[in-house]
Amino acid sequence: MKAVCLISGGMDSSTLAYVAKDMGYDILALHTSYGQLTEAKELACAQKIAASLDALEFMHIPLTHLKVFGGSSLTDTNLKVHSHGEDEGEGKAAESAKSSANAGELPNTYVPFRNSNLLAIATSYAETRNADAIFIGVQSSDYAGYPDCRPEYIEAFQRVIDLGTSDSVHIKLMTPFVRMNKKQILEKGLRLGVPYEHTWSCYRNNENACGTCDSCYYRLKAFNEIGVEDPIPYEKAIVEINKKAPAKFKRLL
Numbered sequence: 001m002k003a004v005c006l007i008s009g010g011m012d013s014s015t016l017a018y019v020a021k022d023m024g025y026d027i028l029a030l031h032t033s034y035g036q037l038t039e040a041k042e043l044a045c046a047q048k049i050a051a052s053l054d055a056l057e058f059m060h061i062p063l064t065h066l067k068v069f070g071g072s073s074l075t076d077t078n079l080k081v082h083s084h085g086e087d088e089g090e091g092k093a094a095e096s097a098k099s100s101a102n103a104g105e106l107p108n109t110y111v112p113f114r115n116s117n118l119l120a121i122a123t124s125y126a127e128t129r130n131a132d133a134i135f136i137g138v139q140s141s142d143y144a145g146y147p148d149c150r151p152e153y154i155e156a157f158q159r160v161i162d163l164g165t166s167d168s169v170h171i172k173l174m175t176p177f178v179r180m181n182k183k184q185i186l187e188k189g190l191r192l193g194v195p196y197e198h199t200w201s202c203y204r205n206n207e208n209a210c211g212t213c214d215s216c217y218y219r220l221k222a223f224n225e226i227g228v229e230d231p232i233p234y235e236k237a238i239v240e241i242n243k244k245a246p247a248k249f250k251r252l253l
Contacts, residue, residue: 001024001132002027002056002130002132002133003026003126003132003135005020005028005029005134005135006030006135006137007031007049008031008032008046009041009042009044009049010201011196011219012137012139014195015137015194016177017050017135018192018193018194019135020133025135027050027054028059029053029058030121031047031061032062032063033063034063034064034117035063036067036075036111037074037204038200038202038204045199045200049199063121069112072109072110072111073109073203074111074203081203082214084213084216084217085217105145109203110146114148115148119136119157119173123161123171126171127165132171133174135176138178139178139185149178154173158172181222182222183221185222186222186223186228187226190226201215202215208234209235
């Protein structure tokens with residue numbers, strides 16, 4: 001079996017690729033650059049993850065139009081990447097995000113229609129390589145407000161794949177993390193031996209991860225909840241790290 005895995009180089013997508021491999025799929029690694037601030041770091045990490053999995057191919061596709069369109073703090077330098085809790089008060093960002101989602105507002109880190117762009121490319125790639133599945137690491141629990149991470153969106157895109165490909169093609173859209181949180185994803189990755197030292201989650205383009213943006217916050221929070229030290233360096237961490245690892249993870253440190 002073969003699967004196209006969308007690998008950004010971050011924690012979720014890297015874990016996802018290891019899950020696909022563990023399920024018996026040979027990996028066709030697909031990475032996209034869309035002018036995000038950290039695209040060079042993400043590309044380097046994605047390449048290392050693909051190599052660690054002995055991927056059949058590593059396909060890098062530039063999507064420059066997403067930067068031209070703008071509209072996201074990840075691609076537009078005129079928009080500020082906020083620190084976690086900066087606007088709503090420390091410790092209240094998750095609740096605020098959920099309230100914003102209910103009110104129809106979106107985080108400024110949302111890249112308009114990005115996942116649809118990624119999945120369209122992944123479908124073309126999968127069809128040309130006779131792949132059986134596409135894996136994408138969407139998960140909605142920590143990042144409430146992203147419309148293209150919802151289960152109903154995934155169900156709709158599966159229908160697009162079914163209608164838009166050859167009748168002889170049967171590609172399954174796999175989203176094993178869609179109802180999981182960061183802690184659960186990390187626990188699975190630690191058991192599978194994901195090399196998290198070769199992943200990058202930070203929204204900011206610094207030498208070390210900032211430790212204060214939402215992405216860093218949720219990553220550090222997951223490591224803290226499990227009690228495993230994150231192997232990448234941080235400039236500053238707004239989450240106090242508990243370095244005492246539970247017994248079931250000690251062999252992984």
